[in-house]
Amino acid sequence: MSNSPSPLFGYPRPDGRWGFRNHILILPLHQALSTAARDIAEATSGAVAISHDWSGEIDKDFERITKTFAGFAGNPNIFTTVALTIGTEVESGIIERAKKFSPTPLVEIKLSDAGSMFKLVTNALEKVTELAEQAAAQSRTPAPWSAVVLGLECGGSDAYSGITANPALGVASDRLVEYGATSILAETMEILGAEHLLAARALDPKVGEQIIEVVARYERSINYEGIDIRGAQPSRGNIEGGLSTLEEKSLGAAKKAGNAPFTGVLEYADRPTAPGLYFMDTPGHDIEQLTGFAAADVNITVFTTGRGTPTGSAVIPTIKVATNSEMGLVLTDLIDINAGTISDGTQTLEEVGQIIFDEIVKVANGQLTKAEIGKHHEFNLSRLYGSTL
């Protein structure tokens, strides 16, 4: 832990967590309410909504989906979640679970009580307006470094990811972890081939074994399913960019986590319980990973990209770092920081690491990211067993 004073300002939550945004989340717990959720959010400043394709199926993915919704509803960047429901027992179960995580009282608005979709929307609008006033009246207060729960993500990787944006993000992540913050690396497929290096950095040998086991479990599932992932990893785009093997991609992807020791391993959407660097077992799918981060208390994310992936979250500010100047200087409506300067030879890794660190502080303190300005509010449920019933 460093003595460096924190320049952070956030929203303290009653349970000790901190938010860096103060959103009202409109959360439909049935796919049929997704449009209503979006309409309500569009009508109210300060409200955000997600949409999804789930309609209450109780299948093998039910536990994973329930955990994701409950965790997402309780993300510390949310002032209050307003859940829209049909009025089923399945939805009540999710709401009960979400209440345990939620920093503020969760509001449920039932279609069965409202009597019509029109009344559901007007009832919700009335409530959301009232909540938006309360949220706007809250002011930021000085926050400690431990308030930061940083998500490390990459998408659309190229041959520059591992030499520019990822190691520069590693510099910023290392500094935050040293100061007492939490940082989470994810994407199991993208550490395959680098897991022994990460395991060697575990604070506790058991954590090292867990890192190895999570990757081995993934490898077994691929072999069991008979899936040939070589066509997808590295992807055609990765290969065109110069990446030759999955290990090469993984060695570059793992650089996002710098050199800090690993405190623990998290299952998908599970929350870290103490500060430090973690690995979370997630799919490689960018949005499923970001959704899992949101369910696990992540309140700010840095996303490195070689192609300018527009992915963002309704509840987590997401900072985009370009791996190359060719893209980074062109897609200026998507990219917050260009790390291509490292391979151009005009800036060092340390310099860009410092820029990313400073940007994390500014964004935590309220500066909007390009993904927020563009309202990139993607949400995806992660399923292990394929389609619904």
Added chain:
Amino acid sequence: MRPVSSPSGQRKILFLNPKDNIAVCLADINVGEKISQDGREVSAVEAIPRGHKIATADIAKGDGIIKYGERMGHATKSIATGSHVHTHNVLGDRLSTENT
């Protein structure tokens, strides 16, 4: 946008780790082109696209390809210094089958 720099770049090659037997080309390299950086030099024996790898040592068939100081796969044929190192002469050690 910060920072901003010219996309044309000055660097043509990146030597990542002293243990490596490859380097990363930061520009399209022509046949016979000599590239030097930070006191090291390598001559390309074939054209190599930007972002791709060049062998900085002779690599025997079956030897590891070392990048960032770590093994990222192995050579499926012998690779001479200055050659393009990619999927035509490299395979990963994991989840890859030699027979396909």
